[in-house]
Amino acid sequence: METVSLVKSDDYSLASLRRNVISLLEPLGGISAFVRSGDRILIKPNMLSAKDPGRAVTTHPALVRVVAELVVELGGIAMIGDSPGFGSFQRVAEKSGIYAAALDSGAELVEFNEAVEVQGNGTFRSIQLARAYYEADTIINLPKLKTHEMMTMTCAVKNLFGAVVGAGKAVWHLKAGSSRQMFARLLLEIYLLKKPALNIVDAIVAMEGNGPGSGDPVKLGLLIAGVNPVAVDVIAGRLAGIPADLLHIEQEAVRMGLPGAMIQDIELCGEPLESVSKGCFKLPAGLDVQFGLPSFLAKTLKNHLTSYPAADPKVCVLCGVCRDACPPEAITIQNSALSVDNARCIRCWCCRELCPHDAMVVTRSLVLRTLMRLSGTKAT
Ligand code: SF4
Ligand code: SF4
Numbered sequence: 001m002e003t004v005s006l007v008k009s010d011d012y013s014l015a016s017l018r019r020n021v022i023s024l025l026e027p028l029g030g031i032s033a034f035v036r037s038g039d040r041i042l043i044k045p046n047m048l049s050a051k052d053p054g055r056a057v058t059t060h061p062a063l064v065r066v067v068a069e070l071v072v073e074l075g076g077i078a079m080i081g082d083s084p085g086f087g088s089f090q091r092v093a094e095k096s097g098i099y100a101a102a103l104d105s106g107a108e109l110v111e112f113n114e115a116v117e118v119q120g121n122g123t124f125r126s127i128q129l130a131r132a133y134y135e136a137d138t139i140i141n142l143p144k145l146k147t148h149e150m151m152t153m154t155c156a157v158k159n160l161f162g163a164v165v166g167a168g169k170a171v172w173h174l175k176a177g178s179s180r181q182m183f184a185r186l187l188l189e190i191y192l193l194k195k196p197a198l199n200i201v202d203a204i205v206a207m208e209g210n211g212p213g214s215g216d217p218v219k220l221g222l223l224i225a226g227v228n229p230v231a232v233d234v235i236a237g238r239l240a241g242i243p244a245d246l247l248h249i250e251q252e253a254v255r256m257g258l259p260g261a262m263i264q265d266i267e268l269c270g271e272p273l274e275s276v277s278k279g280c281f282k283l284p285a286g287l288d289v290q291f292g293l294p295s296f297l298a299k300t301l302k303n304h305l306t307s308y309p310a311a312d313p314k315v316c317v318l319c320g321v322c323r324d325a326c327p328p329e330a331i332t333i334q335n336s337a338l339s340v341d342n343a344r345c346i347r348c349w350c351c352r353e354l355c356p357h358d359a360m361v362v363t364r365s366l367v368l369r370t371l372m373r374l375s376g377t378k379a380t
Contacts (some may be wrong), residue, residue: 002231002260003027006239006270009204009223011051012062020034021066021200024225027269031067034138034198037075041105042136043068044193046144046159048093048212049354056207056217059142061097063202063223067140068105081110081132082162085213086325086354087246089113115165122189123182124175133163134194139197141229145203145220145236147211149349151180151187152246152285154212155236156199156229160191170350174327178346184252191229199232200225203206203239208281213353215284222276231260238263238273241280246287261285284347285362310352311338315359322351322360 005027009020015224025031035041045059053060064080071078080102084092089111093099102109116263119126133139143159151158164172176183201224209215220239226232230253244250253261260266286307311322316338323331323338330344331351340351354359364372 001267002226002228002265003267003269004011004224004226004231004235005233006268006273006276007223008221008271008276010221012060012204014062017062018066018069021070021222022219024200024223024270025198028198028225028227030334034140035071035074035076036137039076039137040135041071041076041078041138041140042110043071043078043080043140043142044078044133044159044162045098045142046146046154047084047089047092047098047162048150049084049086050092052095053097054217056144056146056205056215057213058092058096058098059144059202060204061101062322063200063204064098064142065101065105066100067142067200068107071140071260071277072106074325075186076138078105078107079110079132079136080107081112083112083130083165083169085350086321088253095269112163112165115168118193120189120193122192123185124189127190127193128165128168129163129190129194130165139194143199143201144207144290145201145240146207147215147281147284147285149210149212149352150183150347152283152287153233153237153242153249153376155201155238156232157187157191157249158197160229161187163190163194170325170327173346173348173350175322178348180248181252181332184248185250185256185360188230188253188256188258192371196229198225198227199229201232201236203236206240206281208240208283210352214358216282218278218281220276220278221293222271228260234260234263234266235268235273239277241278243280246283286347286352294315304345304365306373307362307364307368308342308345308347309340309349309360310363311340312359312361315336315357317357317359319356322355325350325354352354
């Protein structure tokens with residue numbers, strides 16, 4: 001059985017958060033089960049982009065600080081690191097409050113800017129991971145629970161994609177193409193190459209809607225922890241009320257036979273799920289919906305059933321951030337207009353995730369809009 005711990009935690013005030021993290025970790029043996037004096041402990045928050053903590057885009061700095069302080073008190077060498085999806089590491093650290101959290105806790109901030117080649121034995125034979133991540137003695141993963149345009153939800157497993165340095169992320173998106181299953185496989189294989197020792201989820205204020213960068217903060221008032229990030233994500237998905245068939249990482253983990261992928265293999269300690277689950281999170285606008293169509297029909301109608309990104313000309317300032325981040329180079333800016341080549345687009349939604357002006361919108365064909373209306377599918 002995989003143990004997952006769940007406690008209520010109302011807000012980010014340091015004293016109560018510290019008490020709650022300590023009680024959260026009790027069923028897992030306490031923080032001392034994961035930290036040895038002198039070990040280099042890499043704390044990996046979500047540092048997607050330079051946003052205020054109140055936007056719920058990044059892991060809250062109070063949680064980062066509390067965990068780093070606990071590591072330092074046990075004699076561990078605390079490092080806080082990531083490779084942001086967008087913007088400079090320094091800027092993201094400052095804006096998210098994580099820079100101050102590092103200063104206050106005595107942890108070192110480590111930008112993931114050097115990669116090492118790691119040999120895998122799965123579908124992906126060789127993956128470059130950040131040296132600081134791969135060579136740390138212990139990883140403590142601190143994800144934020146959010147919806148995700150491509151994968152429906154991002155939590156413990158997806159947060160480890162930050163171990164891929166900078167532009168390497170776009171290359172991997174391109175290799176996985178438009179297949180959510182293949183991208184989920186990649187994320188799971190990244191996790192298996194260097195397993196975090198501990199995962200603590202910031203679900204005090206989560207994100208719903210158009211996550212991971214532009215959704216709405218939603219208060220859950222919860223912390224989740226476990227050794228196995230797959231099991232942690234299964235519980236997080238149930239808390240968010242997201243149907244399991246939309247959780248691509250969980251589905252792929254089941255196909256791979258990974259421990260923790262089945263809810264019956266998880267022992268939940270602390271709050272009972274049913275007493276704290278919220279209804280279904282608002283889901284992202286770009287989500288795939290199959291409407292239960294037979295696969296031959298879904299294949300024939302693929303182009304009509306697929307949503308694509310398009311820039312809202314009233315909001316887009318033609319800054320080029322999306323064009324530069326687009327893995328298959330499907331975006332062009334010419335004659336003061338932005339266009340997306342749908343045939344090239346792999347629907348990774350990086351453009352929506354990274355647009356600093358929320359100018360990328362989701363477009364749907366008439367067929368898709370009609371089917372959504374008839375099936376009662378709610379669009380964000
Ligand atoms: S990033 Fe946003 S504002 Fe900039 S060009 Fe793309 S859609 Fe327009
Ligand atoms: S246009 Fe947007 S969704 Fe399509 S491939 Fe480029 S970044 Fe991804």
